[in-house]
Amino acid sequence: MDKGIFTILGLSCLAIFMFASSLQGQEPAERKTITVATGEWAPWTGEDLPHNGFVCRVVEDVFNRAGYEVVFEFYPWQRAYAMVAHGRVDASAYWYESEKRKEDCYYSDPLTREEIVFFHLKTEPMKDWESLSDLKAYRIGVSRGNTYTDRFWELGEQGVLTLELADGDLANFRKLLAGRIDIFPGSKRRGYTLLATHFPHAAAASLTHHERPLDETTGHLIFPKAKTDSLQLMRVFNKHLARFKSEGGYRRYLEALENDTCSGQK
DSSP states (O other): OOHHHHHHHHHHHHHHHHHHHTTTTTTSSSSEEEEEOOOOOBTOTTSSSGGGHHHHHHHHHHHHHEEEEEEEEEEEEHHHHHHTTTTTSEEEEEEEEHHHHHEEEEEOOOOOEEEEEEEEETTTTOOOOOSSSGGGSSSSEEEEEEEHHHHHHHHHHHTSSSSEESSSHHHHHHHHHHSSSBBBBEHHHHHHHHHHHSSOOOHTTEEEESSSSSSSEEEEEEEESSSSSSHHHHHHHHHHHHHHHHHHHHHHEEEEETTTTOOOOO
């Protein structure tokens, strides 16, 4: 065989070897199991929802593409956060942005985009408002552990806003229907999902929301800074999430959610 051919073959083999070596440390050579802490937040996450909800479905499919198996562990949200912040799990799904949580965790690219709106009775229309201080006349229901906005909580602590704490969104919807609070801020999609799945039709139909949102936010997978491989794992997830979106998978799942396929609604 010609010496030049040997040289070409040698260079080709070297190039293949170098390419294969460059992949090491980026994605697992064989499938590895990672653990994701999460909680109940229909229709996005839920142990009894199809595919554990939209967010968990996306997270699992994206990690599968990257060569990982995913195990979801369901906890109360405060415990889920403690698990990820202390590096006892590989990630947690899913969380709105918070400067405090950014001290403990890395945030993935967005998994959801949501409006936080004020729900109210149709018989008690909510006045148009420009600043949060315009809401000082209302009894505002809030759910323990929810993020809302820093300014919203500040005005509550200063006594400008009257905030009444309850253990969860369902409790606040019950208070709103009973006239014990005037307005209640919550995720628009989640709010209507809860109303459709936990309340009689007539009760759910008696509520609506104000068009001006309290906040427009994004939801993220978070990775613990306490684990040395978290930043690399997040980069791998973001890369495959971008591909999943560009290939239309994300849109298909969102359309399924909008058609109630993944929402858990009956």
